[in-house]
Amino acid sequence: MAEFIRFDRITKFYGPLCVVENLDLGIGKGEFVSLLGPSGSGKTTLLMMLAGFEQPTAGEILLDGTSINAVPTYKRDMGVVFQSYALFPHMSVGDNIAFPLQMRGIGKAGIDERVKRALDMVQLSTLSDRRPSQLSGGQQQRVALARALVFEPRVVLMDEPLGALDKQLREQMQLDIRDLHRRLGLTIVFVTHDQSEALTMSDRVAVFNKGKIEQIGTPRQVYDEPATRFVAEFIGETNLVEGVVETVQGAEATVRLPSGAQIVSAVSGSIASGQSVFLSIRPERVDLSETRSEGRNVLETEVTDSVYQGDHLRVQLHNATHPLIAKLGRRSREFPPGTKVFAAFSAGDCRVIAP
């Protein structure tokens, strides 16, 4: 995929506060990249710099190979969807969507036709004459989306656009946006702090922490192969177990836990033997049985609690030195507290992470 947007060693200070630190990020044409991270990690700031509302303190932003640092917002041709919608309160829905077309000097007939198509796309054709204040949150959201897309911008930037919607509508909109992305081949930069949203929608996810990207990769990569402890804990739920590396062979390492158990685990990044590390084990990859299974990692544990949660059974376990959580399929048998069980998982289902 050809690189379209590049952040080249971008740093941003607000007074003495460093909000984005020496950040490099490339985004391909037609790619859907999510910026995911906790509150205050600099996601919005990065997006605002891309849109041209803020200037980087240092570094360069390139679009299609040329620097856009000196290009004012209105010449950047990027559609922005704000978390707060930012619709024009004094214009009708139709006029809101027509605005970017008017700015581009498109004729009346052309505008009418494209506004109509945009309204159809977000299923609001009947509400064209309403004012934004007469719409529900979800409808306003869709108007904001239509307005940002109607002029076929080079890039669409979205800052937590679904934050204000209820769960059902949010999931619907997630699918709608993803569908639009595929159909129109849009390049989208999407900010969110909801990890499942990022995983559902993106081609790649950039995980932010304190102004830096901790890891960037496909949803599968950041979930299955977390590079750092922060990523492992921030995305999904995980069991983190301390241990010491005994040997490393290629992409696998043997780790000794404080309880004496030996675990064979996949490795990402450079790990040396003798190093103390964390093991990240996803709860849903853990199987429980009363017999020791061969060829897999096995921990002897005791059930402390088990909760039925509708779509899965959540079992809390305790081994000699640390707790462990397992999520079992809905059809799994019950494990009453006190049951002694073997928790088993493959080497590929756990990762060694340097602390």
Place this chain on the structure above:
Amino acid sequence: MPMKVAKATFAMLTIIFLVAPLIAILPLAFTSSVILTYPIPSWSLRWFEELFFADAWRRAIFNSLIIGTGTTLLATALGTAASLGLRNRLLFFRGSMRTLFLLPMVVPAVVLGVGMQVLLAGFGLTNSYIGVIIAHTVVAVPFVVVSVTGALAGIDERVELAAQSLGASPATVFRRITLPLAMPGVLSGAVLAFATSLDEVVLTLFVAGPNQRTLARQMFSSIRENISPAIAAAAFLFIAGTVLIGLVVVVSRSIMAERR
């Protein structure tokens, strides 16, 4: 319960205190007598005729309209520009600057009057319409600034950013977004400026010549020369005008609110 009654009574008393002068003067506009006192012998509209046909009064009304209109235009333009400038986050001493704009509200009119006279004389503008309009504008601008600043504060900055990202240059953002959204504030600022000019006496005394006698000024001098009920008729005109302006503001605001 007694507390409630007491509160209501005090409210009533305050209202009476405020409107008593109006109640005292208004009926006299319709007297047939030649002096400005009660009792009223019989009702007549002769003093309104006097107002509209006597040369001095007619000129005064005409002057008030010219000067009021000029002041409204100038003060609204300047006050709106100032409010837009005060919005700039990068401005140093923004708070003190804003206070500075409100200064003419608290500085005694007499002081301003003397200052204006000296200044206008320096430019050869005493005894001219322009001079009076400038003087009135000085005291009218604060009202516009307060009103427009309030309206601008209510605008979500992200709406303007969104317009920029959709391709609007700063000038277009101002014309299509900022100004329409601030319009209710600009309008009520303009109305306040007009009202300020209409009843400004002190500055007018200092800077206006005999040719720029405004209605307020004419009332002021005629109450000393001859106490004719024409003053009451003029006062009636004032009050009717004010109520009308007030209505315009209220209606335009509610229309704006509906449009939002």
